[in-house]
Amino acid sequence: MEDCEAILEYVYTACLEQGATWFSYHFTPVFESQTSRNTFIWTRDFPVEYQKRYISDDFRGRDPIPQLVFEHGPVLTWTEARTRGKAMVDVTVYLDDLEKLGVDNWVAFALFGPRNRDGFATMRFAEDPDGFPKQRLQQIHSLILSAHLQICKVMDEGRASVALSEREREVVEWMGRGKSSGDIAAILAISPETVRTYTRRVYDKLQTNDRVTATVRALKLGLIEL
Known part of the structure; x- marks a missing residue:
């Protein structure tokens, strides 16, 4: 697959068959942390209240789970995270x-990528994952890691030098924040057709046909910040 969004949709569909109920994938810019404001996040079916909290500066910035899974993973269940972080007040709090927001039964996955382009994924299951055979979570991790490596490969195939106009950059930034063409049109006070025109130009410059690839390539090239 050469379409990053299609890759992630494929992974999520496969994980649904394994009992997942929501999923997030975090693509981290080189030498930045998984909680950086520039980390691109792709999600499916997260609780709305959790999403609202996570994009706020304090909640996302103090997320200790990525560090825990990179130190103690590469696969870490929520119970294991509790155990590993029981001596750390920030982790416990x-x-x-998370539990107050109804977030439980989750698993975090560390995704080591080439040239320090690491990723991070979380998944919530209908059942407690601590009861799963280890092989089941290892297989899921292998699938997500393969997807991450393919996304890194797709990123490397983008043009080395790309220039976006100020309006094109704004459109990509709002795309990266999950806004639809209609939302972007309202925010920028332009017509939806104009947004689609800018989107086509961005896709052409970044050699892609999907939002995820466009956003991640723009982040990689330092063209936008989220």
């Missing part, structure tokens, strides 16, 4: 906040 954060996990308590």
